[in-house]
Amino acid sequence: MCQLLGMNCNVPTDICFSFEGFSARGGKTDHHSDGWGIAFFEGKGCRIFLDAKPSIDSPIADFVRCYPIHSTHVIAHIRKATQGEVALENCHPFRRELWGRYWVFAHNGNLPDFQPPIQSFYQAVGHTDSEKAFCLILETLRQSFPEGKPSLEKLYPVLQQVTKTLAAIGVFNYLLSDGEHFFTHCSTNLSYIVRQAPFAAAHLIDQDMTVDFNELTTPSDRVAVIATTPLTDNEVWTPIQPGELLVFQDGLPLRHIFN
Amino acid sequence: MCQLLGMNCNVPTDICFSFEGFSARGGKTDHHSDGWGIAFFEGKGCRIFLDAKPSIDSPIADFVRCYPIHSTHVIAHIRKATQGEVALENCHPFRRELWGRYWVFAHNGNLPDFQPPIQSFYQAVGHTDSEKAFCLILETLRQSFPEGKPSLEKLYPVLQQVTKTLAAIGVFNYLLSDGEHFFTHCSTNLSYIVRQAPFAAAHLIDQDMTVDFNELTTPSDRVAVIATTPLTDNEVWTPIQPGELLVFQDGLPLRHIFN
Numbered sequence: 001m002c003q004l005l006g007m008n009c010n011v012p013t014d015i016c017f018s019f020e021g022f023s024a025r026g027g028k029t030d031h032h033s034d035g036w037g038i039a040f041f042e043g044k045g046c047r048i049f050l051d052a053k054p055s056i057d058s059p060i061a062d063f064v065r066c067y068p069i070h071s072t073h074v075i076a077h078i079r080k081a082t083q084g085e086v087a088l089e090n091c092h093p094f095r096r097e098l099w100g101r102y103w104v105f106a107h108n109g110n111l112p113d114f115q116p117p118i119q120s121f122y123q124a125v126g127h128t129d130s131e132k133a134f135c136l137i138l139e140t141l142r143q144s145f146p147e148g149k150p151s152l153e154k155l156y157p158v159l160q161q162v163t164k165t166l167a168a169i170g171v172f173n174y175l176l177s178d179g180e181h182f183f184t185h186c187s188t189n190l191s192y193i194v195r196q197a198p199f200a201a202a203h204l205i206d207q208d209m210t211v212d213f214n215e216l217t218t219p220s221d222r223v224a225v226i227a228t229t230p231l232t233d234n235e236v237w238t239p240i241q242p243g244e245l246l247v248f249q250d251g252l253p254l255r256h257i258f259n
Numbered sequence: 260m261c262q263l264l265g266m267n268c269n270v271p272t273d274i275c276f277s278f279e280g281f282s283a284r285g286g287k288t289d290h291h292s293d294g295w296g297i298a299f300f301e302g303k304g305c306r307i308f309l310d311a312k313p314s315i316d317s318p319i320a321d322f323v324r325c326y327p328i329h330s331t332h333v334i335a336h337i338r339k340a341t342q343g344e345v346a347l348e349n350c351h352p353f354r355r356e357l358w359g360r361y362w363v364f365a366h367n368g369n370l371p372d373f374q375p376p377i378q379s380f381y382q383a384v385g386h387t388d389s390e391k392a393f394c395l396i397l398e399t400l401r402q403s404f405p406e407g408k409p410s411l412e413k414l415y416p417v418l419q420q421v422t423k424t425l426a427a428i429g430v431f432n433y434l435l436s437d438g439e440h441f442f443t444h445c446s447t448n449l450s451y452i453v454r455q456a457p458f459a460a461a462h463l464i465d466q467d468m469t470v471d472f473n474e475l476t477t478p479s480d481r482v483a484v485i486a487t488t489p490l491t492d493n494e495v496w497t498p499i500q501p502g503e504l505l506v507f508q509d510g511l512p513l514r515h516i517f518n
Contacts, residue, residue, distance in 0.1 A: 044384050045347025047309050052301075063322050088304025097355060100382035121380060123359035125303050 002092070002108045003032050004190065005076040006175040006226035008182040010250040012042070013223050014068035017211045019076060021204035021231045023065060026055025026078040029206040034081040035091040038064055039104040040071035041179035046102040050091040073177045077106035082129075089126035093175075094134050096122055098142055099149045101178045105134040108228055109171030109187055133166050137176070152181060152247065152254075159183065160245050167243070175226065182248040184226050186240035192226040193237045194251060202232045222251030261351070261367045262291050263449065264335040265434040265485035267441040269509040271301070272482050273327035276470045278335060280463035280490045282324060285314025285337040288465040293340040294350040297323055298363040299330035300438035305361040309350040332436045336365035341388075348385035352434075353393050355381055357401055358408045360437045364393040367487055368430030368446055392425050396435070411440060411506065411513075418442065419504050426502070434485065441507040443485050445499035451485040452496045453510060461491045481510030 005022040007015050019038065026036050033054035040047050047069075051058040055078050077092035084090035092106035107130035114129045121142055122135035140162040141155065149155070159176075163185050166172050173190050176183040184190060195202075197220070199213035226248070230237040240246050247254045264281045266274050278297065285295050292313035299306050306328075314320040314337050336351035343349035351365040366389035373388045380401055381394035399421040400414065408414070418435075422444050425431050432449050435442040443449060454461075456479070458472035485507070489496040499505050506513045 042311075042347045045309075045311075045350070047347060048307070050304075050306050052304075059326050060322075063319075067318050088301045088306060091304070095354075097382060097384060100384055102384055123356065125356060125359055125361055 002077055002079045003030070003228040004106055004108045004173060004175050004226070005231075006182065006184060007071070007074040007223065008226070008248040008251055009072050009221070009223040011221055012070035012072050013221070014070050015074050015076070016065060016068050017202070017204070017209070018225055018227070018231055020065055020209060021206040022076060022227065023055040023061050023078065024206040026061070028056045032078040032080040034079040034086045035088075036061060036076070036078040037091045037093050037106070038074065038076040039093045039095065040069050041073040041104075041177065042071055044101060044179055046095065046104060046179060048093060048095060048104070050088060052086050052088050052091055073179050073182055075104050075106050075175045075177060077108075082110045084127035087126065090128050090131075092130060094131050096134070096138055098138050098178070101149070101180070103138060103176065103178045105137070105174060105176045106130075107133060108173040108189070111166065111170040111172065114169055133172070136166070137162055149178075156245070156247065163245055173228065183245065184240060184248065185245045186242055188242060189228050190226060190240045191230050191237040192224055192240060192253065193230070193232075193235055194222065194224045194253070196222040196251070201234070203234045205231060205233045224248050224251045224253065261339050262289070262337045262487040263365055263367045263432060263434050263485070264490075265441065265443065266330070266333040266482065267436075267485075267507040267510055268331050268480070268482040270480055271329035271331050272480070273329050274333050274335070275324060275327050276461070276463070276468070277484055277486070277490055279324055279468060280465040281335060281486065282314040282320050282337065283465040285320070287315045291337040291339040293345045294338040295320060295336060296350045296352050296365070297333065297335040298352045298354065299328050300332040300361075300363075300436065301330055303360060303438055305354065305363060305438065307352060307354060307363070309347060311345050311347050311350055332438050332441055334363050334365050334434045334436060341369045343386035346385065349387050349390075351389060353390050355393070355397055357397050357437070360408070360439070362397060362435065362437045364389075364396070364433060364435045366392060367432040367448070370425065370429040370431065373428055392431070395425070396421055408437075415504070415506065422504055432487065442504065443499060443507065444504045445501055447501060448487050449485060449499045450489050450496040451483055451499060451512065452489070452491075452494055453481065453483045453512070455481040455510070460493070462493045464490060464492045483507050483510045483512065
């Protein structure tokens with residue numbers, strides 16, 4: 001299995017603190033050492049850093065830990081290979097273009113014997129079940145809305161339906177974003193925390209490191225952090241329920257819209 | 260206008276020396292300071308580093324200059340904005356998936372008033388003529404060969420035709436690769452050099468820096484470097500002819516096949 005880390009904010013924020021603890025799980029505090037990756041949206045633009053090396057040994061991960069990139073939508077992943085060899089093309093997150101926007105996807109879980117038919121639009125480059133599932137999701141969205149991105153209210157049930165179909169095959173926790181909306185699906189393990197004023201100090205589980213967000217933020221900032229398991233030991237994380245597809249925007253879960 | 264740098268080799272090679280001189284043109288020895296990017300293929304996998312900052316001020320460019328990434332197909336670009344604001348989504352190289360492979364593209368030139376109709380498969384995310392031209396090229400290849408990547412002999416004339424159509428609109432120097440073949444089109448300025456045994460020392464134009472490739476290579480290595488203008492002052496670079504679409508594979512131009 002792998003581990004997921006996501007961030008969605010109302011103002012561009014760096015993820016250095018969370019990534020510090022998260023990337024330690026790539027071979028130091030945990031055994032997810034078959035590669036890693038992180039995607040940052042900046043407006044419609046998107047940059048992805050990937051490496052097939054364990055995140056604790058990767059010079060690129062060192063760089064990302066130290067260089068604050070400010071983004072409103074971040075998706076990170078550390079890999080423990082189940083399907084597909086250890087190779088760059090099998091590292092998450094994956095990216096494709098749909099409706100003139102980049103879509104980015106990372107998966108934690110395993111879809112055994114998943115062999116979808118060849119899609120019309122999207123084909124996997126690597127050999128993971130995850131990339132194939134991502135292609136099927138985008139294909140479904142594209143064919144359902146050929147004219148362009150619909151409202152979230154129309155998109156949500158279609159995404160929910162294809163997610164349910166895939167989650168019936170195996171464990172399917174995922175993070176998915178187009179830089180506008182941030183979708184999270186929990187199959188087994190996914191939790192989140194929303195940090196907003198009044199801000200306090202947070203202490204990492206995987207490193208003895210504390211940050212006082214009060215010193216780094218303004219009162220209107222709001223940041224949601226989503227992770228396979230909580231990253232801090234002095235804050236209350238909310239588990240996303242198994243089977244739940246939760247959408248974040250501007251650092252807030254949009255629970256009220258869909259329940 | 261912008262500047263292009265490409266590398267195609269028979270064994271994975273790092274581009275640190277060439278990128279050192281090339282990236283100096285992003286605001287130091289030349290005025291291409293509206294962003295930069297570089298793509299590295301590693302097998303079917305591909306990683307891209309992008310920044311909207313000038314390459315001489317970019318911590319990510321610093322990292323790429325110092326960290327040797329070994330690749331057989333590299334495409335780099337420094338940008339002087341003509342169409343599209345200075346923003347991450349307008350930085351080259353661009354990437355899309357076609358036939359289960361990543362395709363990467365960078366353009367030097369300008370296609371004035373280029374407004375292609377909306378494509379079925381590929382849409383631009385940013386606002387450059389370059390990304391629109393890339394989408395049109397991939398759309399044309401995809402519709403011509405819906406079953407998958409054809410032989411180079413079949414692909415070449417289709418690519419040549421769509422390239423001609425685009426080059427009739429304006430200046431259209433480009434580098435394009437899927438990690439297997441490396442296509443270069445010269446509209447006005449593009450030169451290359453093939454380095455192979457016996458290797459010698461090379462001295463950069465843009466920095467006082469010399470590398471003796473004899474110390475870094477094995478006798479069977481072969482590396483083609485392609486650039487808008489020559490990067491070294493003690494080697495003989497071959498200009499690609501205006502109107503020529505030249506394909507490289509394993510560090511060699513495949514002139515004999517298509518002439």
